[in-house]
Amino acid sequence: MASPVSSPKKNTRNRKLCTPPNHSLFFLSLLVSMITFFGISVLSFMPISLQDSYLLPLLSPSSEPFSSPSFSSAENRSQVTLASLALTFLDSEENEPILSNSVMVPLPAHGIVGSNVSEEEREFWRQPDGEGYRPCLDFSIGYRKASVRITEEKRRFLTVAVSGGLNQQRNGIVDAVVIARILEAALVVPVLVVNQIWRDKGEFSEIFDVKHFKRTLQADVRVVSSLPSTHLRSRQTIETMQMPSDVSPLWIRSRFLRKLNGDGVSILKLQGLYSRLSKNLPSDLQKLRCKVAFHALRYAAPIRELGNRLARRMRIEGPYIALHLRLEKDVWVRTACRTGLGAEYDDIISKIRGSQPEYLRASQNMSYLQRRLAGQCPLNSLEMARLLKALGAPRSARVYRAGGEPFGGKQALQPLVAEFPNLVTKDNLARDGELSQYSNRSSALAAIDYIVSLSSTVFVPSHGGNMGIAMQGHRAYVGHRKYIKPNKRSMLPLLEDTTISNAEFSRAMRKLHAKSQGQPEMRTNKRDRDVLAYPVPECMCKHSVNNDVSHH
Incomplete structure (x- = not known):
């Protein structure tokens, strides 16, 4: 029998049978192209939340809130394919960055090690699920x-000036983006105003990553660094005003839209934006607020790198607590509360209040005792030490103190140091020269505190304020890091009861704070809650075990 090699005619016939006709090849190629186009189209119109559920395992494998699923099933392998397509088409210099990759995440949570850890300590460090x-x-x-x-938009522009401390400025910037969206105007990068207390002359680009800010928001509003020179010479409609509180999108449109719709270039200047917008905005605008706060407002690279470096130095020896102690002189002046340092220091605060009425914010018709009973006074270092000890914090715990210099210096901190001797600040953690470029730069220093506090295992504020609100929402958004919100109203009778034993005090404190240690709280449970403190349900959805999204 002849071999196939010696039978050229048979070989020719086989080659023809194995080679598809040209028109079949064309239709096969067309079919593949259509399937690929369909897959990309589905991904493009998929809700961002569902895109992220596919993308997170690839983008954030080491961060706690974005845990990696198993890729053993065919469904999960298809998720990897979709993720790679999304990376190709979404994460480029010309397009919006993937949200799951742009969020400012903390360092991974530190596990509890050692067999000699008490159950109370384990409970203190335990994270909410x-x-x-x-x-x-x-x-x-x-x-x-x-x-x-x-x-x-290239004809209507919104310019804003935001003032206050860092976290107050952050809130003003969030409001500015939302107002620009409501008015369908381009937003000029906000100006940071020098505050009479903080006196920081830093510009937006020195505190925040401007390029990242623009790219993250480019699907929501047009952000420009400055007004084009041609527009500066054009006819302008400029209005400068202080906005009232709790304004709605309807109020903003009725107040400003007609002027912005005039002929030529229109420029609207606003100031005093802080906390002026209603807390109960439409769902899309609430999501935009979260997108600005948790994704777009990333700190400038030098600040970010130094903050993470200090956070790593804190966590290298184990889990740590971050405290935001509001013990500065201006806090005592504004709240009209007693410092806990004695009559001499309280008299100094009273004299300042009398000579500088511009600082006064506390209700003038309330006595000190009424303000204290209403929970309007910060916890001093003694009260904070008692709270931490009662909740099970070990004496050996590393404690990071965020905030400015306390009124009264070391004396103000002595009760806390006595109970928790491993108390440090950014000044203690930094090496020679690392903080020198930020001397007299309060916003940059506050940003470093923010980064180190975000990565802490447990965060506790001594007073409700902008930093506490920002940490509450941000820690929830990146994985529900433990956040203990002191219940000051209910704590006071226990703090002032000299007959109560330490064991009884500890049991009472744990019971009092059992439901306020980082578990998700719905914003909609109470009217006027800030979505930046309570991102559930507008900005966070409940996911099942297999990472599918279920909307509620």
Whole structure:
């Protein structure tokens, strides 16, 4: 029998049978192209939350809130394929960065090691389970359709000036972006005003990553660094005003939109934006607030790198606590509360209040005792030490103190140091020269405190304020890091009861704070809650074990 090699005719016939005709090859190629296009189209119109559920395992393998699923099933392998497509089409210099990759995440949580740890200490360090809630910014189709027009705006401009400390400035910037969206105007990068207390002359670009800010928001509003020179010479409609409190989108449109719709270039200047917007905005605008606060407002690279370096130095020896102690002189002046340092120091505060009425913010018709009973006074270092000890914090715990210099210096901190001797600040952690470039730069120093506090195992504020609110929401958003909010109203009778034993005090404190240690709290349970402190349910959805999104 002849071999195939010696039978050229047979070989020719086989080659023809194995080679598809040209038109079959064309239709096969067309089919593959259509399938690929369909897959990309589905991903493009998929809610951002669902995109993130596919992308997170690839983008944040080491961060706690974004845990990696198993890729053993065919479904999970398809998720990897979709994720790689998304990386190709979404994460480029010209397009919006992937949200799950842009969020400012803390260092991974530090596990508890050692066999000699008491049950009380384990309970103190134990993290809340988050109940399955994870970030999900699934903007509506209507919002996304309107974005095509809004992000191309080149005639209407909004300029804003934000003042106050760092976290107050952050809130003002969030409001500015939302107002620009409501008015469908381009936003000029906000100006940071020198505050009479903080006196920081830093510019936006020195504190925040401007390029990241623009890219993250480019699907929501057009952000420009400055007004083009051609527009500066054009006819302008400029209005400068202080906004009232609790304004709605309807109020903003009725107040400003007609003037912005005039002929030529229109420029609207606003100041005093802090906490002026209603807390009860439409769902898409609430999501935009979260997107600005937790994704777009990333600190400038030098600040970010130094903050993470200090955080790593804190966690290298184990879990740590971050305290935001509001013991500065201006806090005591504004709140009209007693310092806990004695009559001499309280008299100094009273004299300042009498000579500088511009600092006064506390209700003038309330006595000190009434303010204290209403929970309006910060906890001093003795009260904070008693609270931490009662909740099970070990004496050996590393404690990071965020905030400015306390009124009264070392004397003000002595009760806390006596109970927790491993108390440090950024000045103690930094090596020679690391903080020198930020001397007299309060916003940059506050940003470093923010980064180290975000990575802490447990965070406790001594007073409710902008930093406490920011930490509460941000820690929830990145994985429900433990956040203990002191219940000052209910604590006071126990703090002042000299007959109560330490064991009884500890039991009472644990019971009092059992439900306020980082578990998800719904914003909608109480009217006027800030979505930046309570991101559930507008900005976070409940995910099942297999990472599918279930909307509520």
